[in-house]
Amino acid sequence: MKRRFGIVLAAAVALGLSLPTAAAQAAPVAVSPNYLAAGDSITTGLGVSSAQAFPSRLDAASRKLTLANVATPGAGLAAVGAQLALYPGDKEAVTKITLTVGANDIQWVDILLACLNQPVGSPCAQRVVAPPATTVQNLVDAGFVGLPAGVQTLLAGAHQAYPNARIHVAGYYELFGSHKRTCQLGNGYFITAADKAWYNATILRLNAVLKGAVAATNASVPGSPITYVSVASRFNGHGLCDSATPWVIGSENLGAAGHPTAKGQQAYANALFAAGVR
Numbered sequence: 507m508k509r510r511f512g513i514v515l516a517a518a519v520a521l522g523l524s525l526p527t528a529a530a531q532a533a534p535v536a537v538s539p540n541y542l543a544a545g546d547s548i549t550t551g552l553g554v555s556s557a558q559a560f561p562s563r564l565d566a567a568s569r570k571l572t573l574a575n576v577a578t579p580g581a582g583l584a585a586v587g588a589q590l591a592l593y594p595g596d597k598e599a600v601t602k603i604t605l606t607v608g609a610n611d612i613q614w615v616d617i618l619l620a621c622l623n624q625p626v627g628s629p630c631a632q633r634v635v636a637p638p639a640t641t642v643q644n645l646v647d648a649g650f651v652g653l654p655a656g657v658q659t660l661l662a663g664a665h666q667a668y669p670n671a672r673i674h675v676a677g678y679y680e681l682f683g684s685h686k687r688t689c690q691l692g693n694g695y696f697i698t699a700a701d702k703a704w705y706n707a708t709i710l711r712l713n714a715v716l717k718g719a720v721a722a723t724n725a726s727v728p729g730s731p732i733t734y735v736s737v738a739s740r741f742n743g744h745g746l747c748d749s750a751t752p753w754v755i756g757s758e759n760l761g762a763a764g765h766p767t768a769k770g771q772q773a774y775a776n777a778l779f780a781a782g783v784r
Contacts, residue, residue, distance in 0.1 A: 538595055539599065540602060541571040546607060548678075581610060590663070604783060611656075612646050614764065624698060630705070631643040631646075672731045677738060680706040681754055682697070682745050682748075737773060
């Protein structure tokens, strides 16, 4: 085949003919993205490269997905709602949506930093973070107020705006391992066993809200194709302070502390792939 093309080309040159250039050929048809990733810094891949973030991994692993990632670091319910509402692409072309939402509404990074280096016997939850008496627990509880209804509203709106999409809501992971001892995180930081347990319990509380909101939305919206995807068990043994290699960024990078490493992002991709995002 290559020899025949060479003969044709030589003949064309000899006769003074011009062959069509690549620029003169028909332009490729643009493909509308069919996979929309929205959410917070978990979805953007804070702390790793964009190629290592789970949406890009899913896109690379599938021959069917074409990705548009509109997530932004720090996004809570309102911001994620805006991401979905303002997406400029063809909404009807979207068949898969993944969401990470809720962690910033309970200020999970702020409460993590508040828990570091707390004296033994002085619970992080009771630490006063704003005068006269606002505690870490107050902040968390305030974040949970309205969160179930807010997530339901978000999901119902997403289903209406993207009628052909299956929506997958990914949960969060327990940041710390199960070892019941004070954990030395490096760089002079530590967290007590009691605060580790409290922080993990707060994340599980958030997951329960997300799972419940998905169930409630599916019950109230006929034909609502929404799935809650748990990731917590995939991080077992790989939290901060666990014996195995952490899949969570620690004090070595405080700007991204608490976020998944590349392997943690792969764990998200594996969970969502198994749930049908492929």
